[in-house]
Amino acid sequence: MTSTLTATAEGAPVVELDRPLVGGSHHRSSAGTAGLDASDAERSEKLAAMRAGELGSVHSWELVTAVDGPGTRLTAFLAGCPLRCLYCHNPDTMEMRRGEPVSADELLRRVARYRRIFEATGGGLTLSGGEPLMQPAFVARVLRGAKELGVHTAIDTSGYLGAHCSDEMLADIDLVLLDVKSGLPETYRRTTGRDLQPTLDFGRRLAASGTEIWVRFVLVPGLTDAPENVDAVADYVATLPTVSRVEVLPFHQMGRDKWTTLGLRYELEDTQPPTPELVARVRQQFRDRGLTVH
Template structure:
């Protein structure tokens, strides 16, 4: 079995606990307007670097002494597009005593994603929008699969960290956020909520790919607005970062 890898980061600090080896896998069915990795959307021969699970894990193990108190995170793109490959990588890492995580937008149907979800110790779930219609307008797909994934994690006792990107004018409506916070608060497996400010670091990639970047004139959120949103989530007794 082979997988397609866009790139790796050997000292990641924002994709799960501790210092981590982060694997960016090719492929994503979403077309988020704020995506900073549009070069990961396609998943086919010639895109990224081809690895077997064994080859990738052998490279990960070169850094085992550095990440032994952190672990390995598979992200993308959407790592669950390559669910069987991801599952095999995660199982091999777990067997080596490494903590494992998947960073996902939850866009892949559970039936297809389950092998990788079951193999991971932590799920970093990006909920793009709690409103299905607004989620579809923002990403090209509704939120049904993401919410179903969260239900599955609750049923199986899988630890989840929720992530939400704040984009002014698109994902910062306080009524929507109040609804999202109330929804998340129902789940005992959610141990952390990360409120992430939108940024434009990937804008140049859109230009290089000849894609229309609709958020060219969208400002980054203010420190004050992010703090206000974090306080809103804290009202629901959530661990907010």
């Protein structure tokens, strides 16, 4: 199951959206793309609109509190991801063709509707996925529009496509939820199918720019829990002065049925969630570096 991607002049991937498909994206309550008007433009017009950032492949959106950043947030899940994490609980967001074509203006109208809630709770907009930096032109346009509305912005990213984040885009981001999936290169490749270095480079670039970072680390017994792997993550995170918190996220099996439905092989079928003792040990490894852990 692969999407047809075309590189833009900037190297950003564009997908042919001739067969949009929407499914339930997340373990939390989700509205899919209900309330967002999908474009019915012809395919060539869609591709041109995606290159310009006017149109994106949006899998779903939801309104959540204290999950994807501070306060109450509208989190939009964009479709498409270059990683293939073994524990992914949203495998239905891996391919861009599984999203619905939605205009940046339509998404921003939704954001504007909740401005009072954002102001009252200290919340805002979070662009997640999938991987939002698969669609940099769209993300840049939405972030710019959100800032013009006075809305706090965040992206949830692995950092693997950090090179797609221009300096102009970065200036419109208030917070990055950086998913550091492993500290050892071989474990990172086993976990994601990709290389670790781009994530490390992007984190350092964020810190150099003064951008606030929340680090997320998924704790998977038998995969990411080795003390030396956690130490490597913690040592790296401790070098980033703009990290304000670390979230240790215990592995769960909530996405298992989605893998089956999509006809994908799920390698962690027999993996159990981490014990409270293991979670406590890993959190302490981060605290030992002076990091604030949740």
